[in-house]
Amino acid sequence: MTTTAVEHATLSTAQAINRALHDAMAEDPSVLVLGEDVGTLGGVFRVTDGLTAEFGEDRCFDTPLAEAGIAGFAVGLAMNGMRPVIEMQFDAFAYPAFEQVVSHIAKMRNRTRGRVALPLVIRIPYAGGIGGVEHHCDSSESYYAHTPGLHVVAPSNPADAYSLLREAIASPDPVVFLEPKKLYWAKGVVALGPGGEPGIGAAVVRRQGTDATLIAYGPTVPVALEAAEVAARDGRSLQVVDLRSIVPFDDAGVCAAVESTGRAVVIAEAAGFASVSSEIAARVSERCFHSLSAPVRRVTGFDIPYPPPKLEHFQLPSVDRILDAVDELQWEDA
Amino acid sequence: MTTTAVEHATLSTAQAINRALHDAMAEDPSVLVLGEDVGTLGGVFRVTDGLTAEFGEDRCFDTPLAEAGIAGFAVGLAMNGMRPVIEMQFDAFAYPAFEQVVSHIAKMRNRTRGRVALPLVIRIPYAGGIGGVEHHCDSSESYYAHTPGLHVVAPSNPADAYSLLREAIASPDPVVFLEPKKLYWAKGVVALGPGGEPGIGAAVVRRQGTDATLIAYGPTVPVALEAAEVAARDGRSLQVVDLRSIVPFDDAGVCAAVESTGRAVVIAEAAGFASVSSEIAARVSERCFHSLSAPVRRVTGFDIPYPPPKLEHFQLPSVDRILDAVDELQWEDA
């Protein structure tokens, strides 16, 4: 269904997601929302607020407290005509569902030669920066991105949150939808209706720049933009690419961006080792080899468990740390 | 305990692991071996054969069929004075334990500021090449290597299997010990007693070479060696580095090797995206940037679920595919 006159609204990320769920449920009766506390309470972040009231208990409902059960139950719902959108309450509480996600959700279509599709969305409030205690701040995208059969998406603003989630729900394939918790309250103008923004798989250049390319996704996009702003005052022109979708990956878009500047810094909150940021650095290093004037740098979380609230600022990629990495891009050779 | 006169034996990898378990149990009564079918049966690969008979049911025993339970139970054993060695029967059957591994085993020492150490080993028969059906051939190392707090080790021969496992059992930290299934029957000379080989964290150059460096670990080491052998006949001299330990990573050893040749190919069975091979490629690209005459290439599994037996040869890094990658290392510029 295509809407001609696009309606716009100013919403927070949390509200944009709520609205996307609402609009998808209104359009398609097979869309179901389920998880822990998503019903009456409307979710611990109020992302599902009002859905039970509007669509009834059969469409948006609480489950028992068991994440593998939720994921496995959603597999069955999806096998039998539904489009479930499940919520894992926090990043680290999705781990009990890991086997269901890796061994079934990711593999069902392939296993059955395309006969059984699983159109389901796994919503995960993820990453840090909100002073959360242990297990509430994990950046778990690499586990999913490494698992063939999943799409992995991370919006960095309300408009993408709405648009990418609409597309994820409409997708015939399972999508891990990562919601940066610290951006839940950030506001923006959102084009309502499907297709208001570029689709899953397309990276977007958020800021033009000529000296170096910052590659970010989800929660690190605003930090990258801030770093570019500060650098501009120092006379350095930084380009910012927002991946939006980790799988599929926009090789063409990212390479074009990096080739235009010849330098790149990858920015992610997750521990760096064997991660999505490793992949980006490896791809860019391989594919843009002859355009690169300096090694690709990574500004990522350290290879440590996510720190307690009073120490988390050391773990999060900061403007300073990004600018330090930019400084190291061998400008003396330029 | 250091043995002066080192005894040697010719053993298969499976036998070497069995011997390492045996010797560790004989030396330290707190070493326990547990898992599914590890007791009376001696494991589906006979790796624990004879341990119950020799050390009794309290030392080597079968558990109920529940991998999260096994891992969680081992946490408690390790908290209370034991050194459990647990077996996950196959790679993909470790996923139910993922939460216990990621949220507790990896984090307990850090959580408690070093007060609670978890000296435990998770043995996982892993990777493909044995014609196994779905869920029996996964290369799951990237999930663990991305998780701070775990050591991740993969031997490529019987001597390392023995030595690294002895060290893993003696380690004060949890070690994920990945046993390449297809190498279980490969034989080699094993130095018995602890410390017969370089320790966890040290990569080893398995073959000297001057033109390019092949970086491999676990099941791809023999393939890399075979490729180097074939290339030698074509007049190309390939160096082969065996990582042995993925975490910690031997940056110094790997960089020295790559810098000596100026070209590198990373070889791993796992799907390439956001994986250990991405990390190696990214690190080498960044750290050896000015020594590199060509982009680092990766020969890895495709980003697909592990194929059924009749198609698995397409997924596994082969001599031909490695040599194709070597051919692409821009020799025209040399």
Next chain:
Amino acid sequence: MTGITGTTGMTRDADRMLPSREPVMLLDPDGRPTAADGDGLPASEELLRGLAGMIVARRFNEQASALVRQGRLAVYPSSYGQEACQVAAAQVLTGEDWLFPTYRDTAAAVARGVDPVEVLGLLKGDWHSGYDPYDRHVAPLTTPLATQLPHAVGVAHAARLRGEPTVVLAMCGDGGTSEGDFHEALNFAAVFGAPVVFFVQNNQYAISVPLARQSAAPSLAHKGVGYGMPGEHVDGNDLAALLDVLSGAVERARAGAGPQLVEGRTYRMQAHTNADDATRYRADDEVAAWAAKDPLVRLEAYLRTEGVLDDARAADLTEAAEQVARRTRDGLNQDIEPDPDDLFRFVYAQPTPQLMEQLAVVRDELSRDELSRDELSRDELSREETR
């Protein structure tokens, strides 16, 4: 709480959820009705249908094991001795119902009409799953134990949301009951009142691990009450009892009474798979004792006594089973040339750009192989030279 997801909460009566003192048995090992009046025994036609199915299942088990020995199948986990459970699981369902088998339940899938060649696809190695699950409403056979149980609950719940009368029968082994997924599935089913019959084939072993190392419960059927669902146990080698108890559970589920747990006490007569050596962990006389309780022998004896079965009819059934065996053999003896494009075709509805690149690598390799068809490949060359 309103909506169909509502439950009655904590008011249920525990007593009606506990199993009978002893497993339900309607025909004793010699085929004699346990109740003098034959009370509870299904109609003769039902039993004859069941016997026909068991003869097929037995023959199918034998054929598949033979195909392993001939190298046509990589591995086969046989349900030899468990044929009553295999057949009953299929027989109590209507066409619209769903069956969720374990990796061992190939014979149950065949009993439900899945093509015997396609059902062996996983074990032949051509592809992970050989049949279309929607065709006969049989979920794919996969190996991660107990993981199919929450799927079964989801399928049942979806049907109920649409007001369809579907019942789902979900199978699981004694070993599988130890997994967290078993727990979560039964709990979801009970909380949502989903029409699922959980059917545990307790064949006494999980590979080498005996039941006593799997559970200390009085019976596996005693697990039902902890979820608020009735649990019952049955002699798993007595097809009559299985049909009676399972069809009762199916009809109650269909009527909206929620899920039920049924334990069939049976025995894995052969090794775990052909790769296993059962003599390492169990005694011959234990096996012999169970051989005396064979499910086919007992039902055949009863039906002969009743005059429902005679030699001619028995020969027909054997011939029908032979046809299934022939079809299995013929199909398995055919080699399908695997298409490497398939590796990339089904990962997503649309392959990602990354997969298209990777497919191109394989196609390029193959086209180069094609070119050098008459030459030796580098790989072979190396082997040649080292000979």
Next chain:
Amino acid sequence: MTGITGTTGMTRDADRMLPSREPVMLLDPDGRPTAADGDGLPASEELLRGLAGMIVARRFNEQASALVRQGRLAVYPSSYGQEACQVAAAQVLTGEDWLFPTYRDTAAAVARGVDPVEVLGLLKGDWHSGYDPYDRHVAPLTTPLATQLPHAVGVAHAARLRGEPTVVLAMCGDGGTSEGDFHEALNFAAVFGAPVVFFVQNNQYAISVPLARQSAAPSLAHKGVGYGMPGEHVDGNDLAALLDVLSGAVERARAGAGPQLVEGRTYRMQAHTNADDATRYRADDEVAAWAAKDPLVRLEAYLRTEGVLDDARAADLTEAAEQVARRTRDGLNQDIEPDPDDLFRFVYAQPTPQLMEQLAVVRDELSRDELSRDELSRDELSREETR
């Protein structure tokens, strides 16, 4: 099967594993013994000790909530109203025994002697766990629900292997019983006969989700029989009954009779945490009805009637609790300068070369900050300019 890991298998009697018809209650909400002869009531000194503990626990809950309002604690999940469960869990154990609390059971840890400031470490945000678990044999408080239960079984089994008389009491919420880890832990404990008492505080809610959406079982105590362990339920606001049932379970476990499941029926009187708004999902009159069953009121009434407690004694107990509150307040009001080196210090026994490099990055940043102490950092600069 030999060895201490052996079990008696499937011979146990289901009847003795089923809970009483109604939750055990020894003192009614007004503090009157339910049995005319006071049968089963613990000794007065035990009860007085328990009351003292509950007064501390109540005061500690109030103090911690106040510290959240004052911004000294990020968040506090209060056990207000559950003090009988909190105190009983600690009181039935010896020093060598182990307590495995949930994230809500800070008051139980305090009752076991853990420093109240250290116990709040997780919630203050200085570090993940503030106390030494070996000090009082209290496992770290962590948030992943039910995951601590298999650890508890492992600790118990290790002790038993060494012939130590340790018993482990492992706590869990009603919500936590739905997790697979709950199932696997109870099953391991039963199969290995491990000396663990599983104590479920059924406070009727998991955040907003009511018990009926968590389980359809007649009671959570009915889950015991499915593992082959006795299950019992108790009025969770009756300290006398809790001490009686829990200490019985502990002593049976110590004597080698294996694990037991105990459900305490109580109520979470306050919101899930201060961040939660309980009025969104439950009615005031439900809360009011439970307020009338307060565990402190009932025990104090009984002890006064018995003449064990008088005003002077009561004032002493209040003063003792006040001291704990003061210590808590003072400790929480102290700011510890976090040391970034700690981030790298405890990940492994020896930091990897990679961690040493990363530590160097942080140290370098800090030393440059130090150098530019009087200047504005680039970060601050940017903020200055955009103001």
